[in-house]
Amino acid sequence: MLDVIKDIYLDSFIDNPDERIMHQIKTGESWASVDRIDGKCLLIGGMYPYWAGVAEAWVKLSPDFYDYKFTAIKDIKTAIKYGVSGLGLHRLQSFCIDDEVYKNFLGLLGFSPGGRIRQYLPDGSDAILYEMIF
Numbered sequence: 784m785l786d787v788i789k790d791i792y793l794d795s796f797i798d799n800p801d802e803r804i805m806h807q808i809k810t811g812e813s814w815a816s817v818d819r820i821d822g823k824c825l826l827i828g829g830m831y832p833y834w835a836g837v838a839e840a841w842v843k844l845s846p847d848f849y850d851y852k853f854t855a856i857k858d859i860k861t862a863i864k865y866g867v868s869g870l871g872l873h874r875l876q877s878f879c880i881d882d883e884v885y886k887n888f889l890g891l892l893g894f895s896p897g898g899r900i901r902q903y904l905p906d907g908s909d910a911i912l913y914e915m916i917f
Contacts, residue, residue, distance in 0.1 A: 823847040889913040
């Protein structure tokens, strides 16, 4: 069943990704983007609007990401730009575990550290809040 859902979703996404993303942004839906190069899925990510002007960004990287990281980071920044303008955001935030690799990645995307959220993650560990203010 999951393969069928995945195929339907990816087929509709691949047909016209810009149109699909912009529709979801304009209607206030959460949305996701799949970045593919040479037939490889590099990442999937999106934004989830909380309320007017505020959304949370998320991304899941594949192992192939590191072979194309500069292109993928550029694509993520473009997606952020679409989301910020389409949703009329004044704040975009993201969380990560307390790990230098993740914190550096969010920094490369333009996020700034916003604070530590104690015992936030399912295992009881802290999360680090990153934010962009516009």
